[in-house]
Amino acid sequence: MNWNEEVDVIIAGSGGVLAGAYTAAREGLDVAVFEASDKFGGTTAYSGGGMWFPCNPVLKRAGVDDTVEDALTYYQSVVGDRTPKDIQEAFVRGGAPLVEYLEQDANIEFALLPWPDYYGKAPKAKTDGMRHMTAAPLTAEEVGSLRDSLRPPLDTDRLGAPLPESLIGGQALIARLVMAISAYPNASLHLNSSLVELVVEDGAVTGAVVERDGQRIAVRARRGVVLGTGGFEANDQMRKTFGVPGSADDTMGVPTNTGLGLRAAIAAGADVDLVDQAWWSPGITHPDGRSTFSLWITGGIFVDSNGERFVNESGPYDRIGRTALGALAEGNLGLPYWIIFDDREGEVPPIKSTSVTMVEAEKFVSEGLWHSADTLEELAEKIGVPSNSLAATVARYNGFVAAGVDLDYGRGDEAYDRAFFGGHSPMVPIERGPFHAAALGLSDLGTKGGIRTDAVGRALDRSGAPIAGLYASGNTMAAPSGEAYPAGGNPIATSMLFSHLAVQDIAKADRALRAIDNDSAISS
Numbered sequence: 001m002n003w004n005e006e007v008d009v010i011i012a013g014s015g016g017v018l019a020g021a022y023t024a025a026r027e028g029l030d031v032a033v034f035e036a037s038d039k040f041g042g043t044t045a046y047s048g049g050g051m052w053f054p055c056n057p058v059l060k061r062a063g064v065d066d067t068v069e070d071a072l073t074y075y076q077s078v079v080g081d082r083t084p085k086d087i088q089e090a091f092v093r094g095g096a097p098l099v100e101y102l103e104q105d106a107n108i109e110f111a112l113l114p115w116p117d118y119y120g121k122a123p124k125a126k127t128d129g130m131r132h133m134t135a136a137p138l139t140a141e142e143v144g145s146l147r148d149s150l151r152p153p154l155d156t157d158r159l160g161a162p163l164p165e166s167l168i169g170g171q172a173l174i175a176r177l178v179m180a181i182s183a184y185p186n187a188s189l190h191l192n193s194s195l196v197e198l199v200v201e202d203g204a205v206t207g208a209v210v211e212r213d214g215q216r217i218a219v220r221a222r223r224g225v226v227l228g229t230g231g232f233e234a235n236d237q238m239r240k241t242f243g244v245p246g247s248a249d250d251t252m253g254v255p256t257n258t259g260l261g262l263r264a265a266i267a268a269g270a271d272v273d274l275v276d277q278a279w280w281s282p283g284i285t286h287p288d289g290r291s292t293f294s295l296w297i298t299g300g301i302f303v304d305s306n307g308e309r310f311v312n313e314s315g316p317y318d319r320i321g322r323t324a325l326g327a328l329a330e331g332n333l334g335l336p337y338w339i340i341f342d343d344r345e346g347e348v349p350p351i352k353s354t355s356v357t358m359v360e361a362e363k364f365v366s367e368g369l370w371h372s373a374d375t376l377e378e379l380a381e382k383i384g385v386p387s388n389s390l391a392a393t394v395a396r397y398n399g400f401v402a403a404g405v406d407l408d409y410g411r412g413d414e415a416y417d418r419a420f421f422g423g424h425s426p427m428v429p430i431e432r433g434p435f436h437a438a439a440l441g442l443s444d445l446g447t448k449g450g451i452r453t454d455a456v457g458r459a460l461d462r463s464g465a466p467i468a469g470l471y472a473s474g475n476t477m478a479a480p481s482g483e484a485y486p487a488g489g490n491p492i493a494t495s496m497l498f499s500h501l502a503v504q505d506i507a508k509a510d511r512a513l514r515a516i517d518n519d520s521a522i523s524s
Contacts, residue, residue, distance in 0.1 A: 043230055116487075119316075137170045199220075208225055234257045286358070298351075349438040411426060473502060
């Protein structure tokens with residue numbers, strides 16, 4: 001190859017994979033970060049920035065009673081045998097050392113964000129939420145001009161809303177990592193730079209072709225390439241090819257998550273797994289036709305095409321999404337499906353977090369997405385479900401509310417169900433007319449299938465052997481959690497941890513090679 005540039009490590013992407021870029025810079029490796037879009041942060045910048053790292057120093061300082069062994073028992077009981085045990089173990093055990101490593105940098109600070117594990121009845125589940133944290137907030141003044149290069153919150157990106165005064169969640173995490181990386185002269189960060197091809201020589205990945213500002217350059221990676229370019233949720237053709245339900249219009253992933261890194265790895269011989277999977281959620285449907293990740297349901301019930309409940313409406317969003325997918329496959333559910341609620345909060349659906357701010361109610365009404373009626377029978381006719389069935393469904397549910405037990409779907413049985421209600425029951429009766437219905441669809445936080453790796457993030461070929469020089473993390477790798485979503489913060493934690501482990505493996509090999517070179521120099 002005629003190389004245009006040369007570094008030790010290439011990092012493709014700028015979400016949680018920036019933890020790997022920081023590790024490379026700190027370990028003395030020349031590292032270049034290539035981000036395909038014009039902003040750093042990826043989907044992480046849209047998110048709440050949660051990280052699931054059991055027993056980390058932040059939690060220990062707060063006096064949390066937990067052990068890594070308990071966390072591992074929980075995680076493996078939920079994930080099962082769908083992914084290799086050593087990768088599961090690497091994920092659970094690796095979080096605390098990573099946090100300790102990152103906290104040594106003054107730019108990086110974390111804060112508690114209690115968030116219950118998503119399978120509260122599984123062995124050793126942590127129902128108080130104390131395996132979860134986020135980045136400490138930052139003021140705009142602390143970030144300065146860097147903010148112009150950060151992907152803004154979703155409301156700003158999609159609707160043009162003003163930037164918030166402070167950076168929180170994923171915004172704060174990306175800002176802190178970029179600031180930490182920028183302090184090292186051996187690190188460079190590049191926007192509008194897409195990794196479009198991997199260079200393979202004698203079976204090893206030795207660099208990449210990067211399209212930067214419309215020009216293609218060949219960048220040599222002396223030690224390795226780490227792919228963290230997100231999933232392919234914004235690519236409808238790839239979704240169709242791999243059998244991922246839903247639409248690119250309804251994902252929370254950034255528009256540049258089109259699978260470039262994954263396609264480059266496949267062309268270089270990488271094996272893949274879980275490519276039909278995503279991090280699912282229900283989504284309220286907006287007048288622009290897009291359904292967005294929705295949680296914090298404070299009332300109402302979800303009904304299918306028969307006017308019947310089909311799920312625990314207060315359960316973890318991925319489990320609701322997967323149940324909806326099952327009902328769709330069986331033909332009992334259509335899109336949209338509906339949330340039915342009464343007038344105690346007015347005509348606006350009792351969903352407190354919709355990712356994108358809801359516009360004026362009349363726009364939802366004019367698009368046929370929100371309906372109201374004096375009786376449940378009239379409401380049923382408006383949304384096209386059997387009137388007697390809907391009324392019977394509501395009556396049955398109201399009976400459960402009065403009894404305090406949901407005999408059909410166990411709403412309120414787990415800690416997560418009650419997390420937004422101060423630990424109390426999330427069940428609210430539907431009894432005050434007029435009655436309302438709002439359309440829901442299927443959303444996702446990104447695909448979770450990709451390159452099959454080993455426990456340090458090395459990409460594997462179709463025979464199961466590592467591909468020299470190639471690593472993957474986050475949604476570009478096949479998720480350690482398989483077809484489950486064990487807890488909030490798993491996607492970002494996966495990206496951060498496996499990019500860190502990958503670069504640690506690269507740095508270890510680099511030190512060994514340098515030692516050999518030094519010995520040879522001394523001998524000669």
